Amino acid sequence: MADRLPVHPVNPQARQIDRAVRAIAAGGLALVPTDAGYTLAWSIDSKDAEDRVLRLRELDSRHPFTLLCRTVSEAGRLARLDDRAFRLVRSLTPGPCTFILPASPDLPRRIRNVGRSKRRAIGIRLPDHVVVRGLLEAVGEPLLSTSLLLPDEEHPVSHEADMVAERWLRFVDVMLDAEDCEPGPTSVVDCTGDEPVVVRQGFHPVAL
Template sequence: MPARRRNRSARSIRARPGVRSTGCGAVSVTAGEAQRLSVHPTTPQARLIERAAQRIAGDGLAICPTDAGYALVWSLNGTAAEERARRLRQLDSRHPFTLFCRSISDASRFARLDDPAFRLLRRLSPGPVTFILPASGQLPNRLKQSARSKRRDIGIRIPEHPVAKALLEACGEVLLSTTLRSPEMDADEAPFLGHEADEVADLWLHAVDVMLDAGHCAPGPTSIIDCTLPAPDVVRQGFQPVHLD
């Protein structure tokens, strides 16, 4: 059972250094503030999940725990939030994002699944694995890009973390996502695993609208399986390795 943490149902943290605790209960969020919501890691409180979902529905940018570290998430139609995520991560316009899905059925709406890909998703999902798949016609054109080639593909992930699953259900739609990294972290020899809530909040909370804080989660990154190749292949082993045999 996860260790109990101090009771803080919600915090408002200004975009500038300094923390202002509001205690338990609802808080009113104004411009220039980010809301940090403390949720149970296995049975997240529905009212707090709904609060985060409302921020996302309003083109907000959120931080959510997953089974491979905390991640930035936003609505599929949240173009303003997407631009904020690009600026925050210092990404160019062709950098691909990952689609968070509730199920294989969700994934099949936005990606084309052949039999080998379907079997892999069924065997390895939900879990800390990203699948690169050919994009379907339902995916918005702005997302049909690849930093690796001219192919039109999309990264698909079905997270297992209870908080991420609850957020997807509350939003009622797929979400776009990217890892919490910066070019400086990529150049650093010490890996940033993105699994400690306080560290994530110190680095990133000032730049988002809401953070679902579930304490420590499993470290990242995910493993990546490229299903656009003639035979699916693991192109990156994550913190939790996968095997196709």
């Protein structure tokens, strides 16, 4: 059974964050609270954790996962941000918004390579929740993430901590339990075309 670590939603205890960091560093899979529900998170380097997610959610190996970042500059090392995209990301973050951006040539190889081709776009989030931001700061690098959506579900149950634990705790290594959090989903803004386009309005809609 995974460790369910109670953590204060406003002033998270460093020792609990550190325990989650150790689990992630060991290649584990974590449940973490965000400003748009709980999410699965794991290290960019952990192929084992990613394979577990692919099996759990019955996803194709080409499925694009979202990168959780601390800052716009960190996102800019993983994605190409022209002036327009930079201003847009800065104006809407941190917050419950996912940006689809052209992938940077500096994207880590394990994420960049998709079979014999290369990934052209990636999803980026800069969440506005003190617990996940504390986790990202302690890890010191972006984390891969995906929503809590099992194959038999149409909509994820992701913002009520007890329901998340009941449904998902057996599949992961650690949960940072910050009680209930804001519902999702995130809004999604596609910045890969001539003009940014909102392709999904989330629980907190955005206006461009």
